[in-house]
Amino acid sequence: MSEMKRFHSVRLDKKLCKGCTNCLMHCPTEAIRVHDGRAHIIDERCIDCGECIRVCDYHAKIVETDPLESIRSFKYSIALPAPSLYAQFRNLKDIGYVLAGLKKIGFDDVFEVARAADIVSCAIRDKLRDPTLPRPLISSACPTVVRLIQVRFPDLIPNIVDIRQPMEVAADIARTEFCKKNGCSPEEVGVFFITPCPAKMTAIRSPIGQKKSCVDGAISMMEIYRVLRPHVAKMQNEEGLQSRSTHYGIGWAASNGESRVVCPDDSLSVDGIHNCIRVLEEIENDKFGDLVFFEGNACVGGCVGGPLVYENNYVAKNNIRKLVSAAKAKKNEDPAQAVPVSMMNKYDLYMDEEIRPNPVMKLDEDMHAAMEKMERMNKIIEGLPGYDCGSCGSPTCRAFAEDIVRGYFTENACIHKMREQLKIMAQRMVDLAQISSYEEKKE
Amino acid sequence: MSAVYREYKVEADDFTRAGEASADIKRTLKQLGVSSTVLRRVAVACYEVEINLVIHSDGGTLTLKVDDEGVHLKSQDVGPGIADIDQAMREGYSTADEEARSLGFGAGMGLPNMKRNADRFAIKSRLGEGTTIDMMFALA
Numbered sequence: 042m043s044e045m046k047r048f049h050s051v052r053l054d055k056k057l058c059k060g061c062t063n064c065l066m067h068c069p070t071e072a073i074r075v076h077d078g079r080a081h082i083i084d085e086r087c088i089d090c091g092e093c094i095r096v097c098d099y100h101a102k103i104v105e106t107d108p109l110e111s112i113r114s115f116k117y118s119i120a121l122p123a124p125s126l127y128a129q130f131r132n133l134k135d136i137g138y139v140l141a142g143l144k145k146i147g148f149d150d151v152f153e154v155a156r157a158a159d160i161v162s163c164a165i166r167d168k169l170r171d172p173t174l175p176r177p178l179i180s181s182a183c184p185t186v187v188r189l190i191q192v193r194f195p196d197l198i199p200n201i202v203d204i205r206q207p208m209e210v211a212a213d214i215a216r217t218e219f220c221k222k223n224g225c226s227p228e229e230v231g232v233f234f235i236t237p238c239p240a241k242m243t244a245i246r247s248p249i250g251q252k253k254s255c256v257d258g259a260i261s262m263m264e265i266y267r268v269l270r271p272h273v274a275k276m277q278n279e280e281g282l283q284s285r286s287t288h289y290g291i292g293w294a295a296s297n298g299e300s301r302v303v304c305p306d307d308s309l310s311v312d313g314i315h316n317c318i319r320v321l322e323e324i325e326n327d328k329f330g331d332l333v334f335f336e337g338n339a340c341v342g343g344c345v346g347g348p349l350v351y352e353n354n355y356v357a358k359n360n361i362r363k364l365v366s367a368a369k370a371k372k373n374e375d376p377a378q379a380v381p382v383s384m385m386n387k388y389d390l391y392m393d394e395e396i397r398p399n400p401v402m403k404l405d406e407d408m409h410a411a412m413e414k415m416e417r418m419n420k421i422i423e424g425l426p427g428y429d430c431g432s433c434g435s436p437t438c439r440a441f442a443e444d445i446v447r448g449y450f451t452e453n454a455c456i457h458k459m460r461e462q463l464k465i466m467a468q469r470m471v472d473l474a475q476i477s478s479y480e481e482k483k484e
Numbered sequence: 485m486s487a488v489y490r491e492y493k494v495e496a497d498d499f500t501r502a503g504e505a506s507a508d509i510k511r512t513l514k515q516l517g518v519s520s521t522v523l524r525r526v527a528v529a530c531y532e533v534e535i536n537l538v539i540h541s542d543g544g545t546l547t548l549k550v551d552d553e554g555v556h557l558k559s560q561d562v563g564p565g566i567a568d569i570d571q572a573m574r575e576g577y578s579t580a581d582e583e584a585r586s587l588g589f590g591a592g593m594g595l596p597n598m599k600r601n602a603d604r605f606a607i608k609s610r611l612g613e614g615t616t617i618d619m620m621f622a623l624a
Contacts, residue, residue, distance in 0.1 A: 195514075196524035325524070326506060326531035327597075328588075403517040408623075411516045412486045412550070443515075 048247040049087040050105045050239035051094065053080055057101035062431035064093035064102060069314045070192050070401075074449070075434040085401050088188035089240040090314045090339045091348035104239040104349060107258035109268065112147060115231030117223070119215045120148040121208060121256070124155040124286075124294035125237045125344040127364055128357035129266050130273055136284035136291070136364065142272040143235075144282075146265075151282065152215035154234070155290035157207040158299075159376035160214075162289060164204050164390045165303040166377075169333060177309075177324060177332040178202045180299055184244040185339035186317055187396065191249075194321050195398030200335075203250065203392045207293065208234050208241060212255035213388050231257045235265050237347030238340065250392030266351045287379045288368035295361045296343035300336045302376060308334035313341045404446065414446040421445055426457045487551040488516065494537040494546055499587060502538045505546050506531040509557075516550060518623065525601040526555050526621050532594045533559045533617060539584045540564075541615070554603070555621040565611040573599065573607075 060078040072086030073093060080093075080101070094102040112118035120143040127136050140151045161182075168178060179200045181187055190197050212232045219230055236242055236259040245254045284291075292298035300308035309332060311320045317337040324335060340346035345361060346354035404418075405411040421442040428438070433454040435441035444450045452458060490512060492505035509530050513523050530546070537544045537559060544561030566572045572579075575596045580589055599605045602619035609615040 193514075196520040196527065198520065322507060322510075323503075325510065325527045326503065327528045328531065330593075398520060400514075400517060402511075402514045404515050406517070408517055409486050412488050415488055415512070415515060416486075 048243060049082070049084060049089050050242040050246075051082065051087060051089055051091065052103050052105050053082060054101045054103050055079055057099045059099050059101070061098075062436075063096045063098065065431050065434075065436050067092045067096045068436065069189065069318060071436050071440050073436070074444070075431070076450075083401075085399070086192065088185050088192060088339075089238070089243045090185045090189075091239055092314060094239075094348045104242065104261065106236065106239075106242050106261040106264070106349070107233070109147070109260055109264055111258055111260075112231055112233055115257070116229040117149045117219065117225060118147070118231045118233060119150045119152055119219055120144075121152055121154050121211045121215060121232060121234045123208070123235055123237055123241075123262070123344060124153070124158070124291050124361070125347065125350060125357065126235050126262055126265070127291065128294055128345045128360040129262065129350060129352045130270075131352075131356070131360060133273070133360070133364065135276075136368075137282045138273045138276040139269070140282040140284065141276060142269045143265075145272045146268050148233075150215065150219050152211050152218075153284060153286050153290070154207050154211045155284075155286035155293060157209075157211035157214065157290075158293040159287050159290040160210055160380050160384060160388075160390065161204055161207045162299070162302045162376045163380050163385060165202055165299075165334075168202050168204065169304055175200045177329065177335045179324075180334070180336040181250065181392075182206055182293070182299055182336070183338050183344075184240040184249060185238070185314065186337040187249050188240070188399070189314070189317065189337075189339070190321065191396065191399040192401055193318065194325055195400065197321065197325060198396050198398060200324075201396055203396075204390055205251065205392060206241075206244065208244070209248075209251065209255050210388060210390060214384075216255065217388075233257060234259045235262055236260065237262045237344050237350045239348065240339065248394075250394050250396050252394055261349045262347070263349050263351055284368070286368075287372075287374045287376055288365045289376055291368055292361065292365045294343060295345050295358045296338045297336070298343060298361075300334060304334035307332060308336060310336040310338070312338040312343055312346070314339045404443070418442045418446045421452065424452075424458070425455060428457065430457075432456045487549055488512065490548040492534075492546045492548075494534055494541075494544055496538065496541055496543040497583075498538060502535055503531065505534050509546075509548050512548065513550070513555065518550070518555065522555065522621050522623060526557070529598045529601040529619055529621075530557055532597050533557060533619070535589055536594050537561055539580050539589055544614070552623075553620070554623045557602075557617075557619045557621075559615075559617040561614045561616075563612065563614045565613050566607075566609040566615055567611055569607055569609055 058079040065073045070086045072083045074081050143151045234256050242259040245256045248254045289302040296312035297310040300310045342354035342358045345357035404414040425438040433441050435444050541561035542563040547558040549556040573595050603622045604620035606618040
């Protein structure tokens with residue numbers, strides 16, 4: 042997959058883009074440039090964090106997801122609701138209502154990703170028992186954090202736990218069980234993830250650590266919520282399906298949900314992409330010697346804070362907290378009790394491909410050439426004002442200097458440099474005018 | 485032969501800026517395309533050496549040089565110097581004060597960690613004058 046042109050799900054609506062610098066300034070991988078009056082996304086650098094979507098006042102950043110109608114292209118369809126979907130409903134009496142509602146809007150079956158999270162939790166605990174693995178082990182659940190590591194912290198790749206995301210495990214089990222129950226072939230079944238973020242969409246189209254995704258498509262949580270809400274609101278007790286996940290699995294929807302179950306004592310859960318960068322920088326320095334597990338979520342609050350959700354992330358986090366307590370009151374079960382050992386052995390829980398660095402920061406393939414570019418870059422930086430204003434179309438003066446040595450821009454794009462030159466030119470014109478008037482007088 | 489040089493001033497006791505030089509060094513190495521395995525070792529050692537300058541020295545400079553041989557890190561401070569280098573190199577030995585310890589530093593692993601991660605490590609010190617540490621990380 043990595044040899045393919047890198048796919049990402051955040052797109053630009055050219056008609057809506059004003060060419061301002063909001064997105065430019067917030068991109069954690071410096072993947073955006075503004076020129077010719079609009080933003081451009083550098084495909085190889087985009088990690089689908091969705092920061093640009095959040096900050097764009099003109100709603101020019103969009104996410105490419107599959108429409109709900111796409112489930113009709115399969116004979117049967119299965120919905121995989123991320124637990125963050127439950128958090129979209131205030132005072133939800135029973136998670137079963139959401140599951141039953143999904144069947145009402147057209148899916149033939151539903152499989153909770155929270156249940157797969159229970160299985161993944163058990164597998165991660167096993168990994169944590171292995172003393173030969175590096176510390177801290179880093180969660181592989183948030184695809185944006187994994188991509189961030191590929192781009193900015195390639196030396197931490199060996200720390201990423203090589204277990205598939207709950208979404209993948211859910212898809213595998215859901216399809217296998219459905220085919221067995223209904224006597225159909227796997228190709229007849231479309232498995233769709235209900236996604237809170239663009240990164241999961243990308244993880245399906247170009248998977249990391251996996252040759253091929255088990256998921257057929259991703260439908261935006263916002264779109265599903267709109268159709269699903271009236272059904273859930275009407276639902277009565279007897280109509281609901283039973284949720285089969287533990288309160289731990291449901292808890293994965295919010296930040297710390299994973300750590301709480303796999304390593305409650307010696308873990309860090311960090312949410313927000315810029316916070317993740319700060320902490321990964323310190324992990325790289327080996328600053329936390331005794332840290333066992335790191336859970337990073339690109340979105341503030343965890344998956345409930347994804348760019349494709351309906352509810353405010355703080356409200357959603359509170360909704361999850363309530364659902365977790367309710368599930369716990371009903372049945373206080375640990376994933377180790379809830380997940381049969383046979384299930385752990387039957388399905389493939391591990392990645393089958395190496396995670397490779399994505400060295401987009403590298404100035405050149407050849408180190409000597411990279412050194413020369415770097416020296417040129419530093420000379421250019423010395424001559425730049427250091428305002429990081431973004432007017433040139435690069436996010437910082439440093440990035441601008443980098444863009445010049447990479448051949449994307451010329452130094453003239455800096456308006457401050459341009460103004461200096463204009464001043465000199467204006468002075469020269471005055472000088473010239475004086476000389477010519479003197480000449481005239483002489484005549 | 486081409487080479488890249490960088491120099492960073494590190495102030496004594498300035499914990500708010502501690503780590504900035506390391507961050508810039510790491511970024512430089514990533515842009516040059518230094519391999520992840522070497523990068524990881526340099527990251528650990530350069531953070532330790534920077535923190536040492538902040539905690540123990542009266543201020544100094546950190547110099548980075550990257551050439552065909554490898555990554556060279558040099559730390560030079562203006563004092564106070566180490567009385568007994570053998571003792572300072574021992575794991576768990578630290579002279580860090582209360583303030584540094586309260587911030588989570590001073591576990592006595594700094595120098596041993598640098599030595600473990602570097603391919604070449606040399607330390608010179610004269611009491612009352614200062615300490616110089618030279619480290620080299622081979623590229624291949």
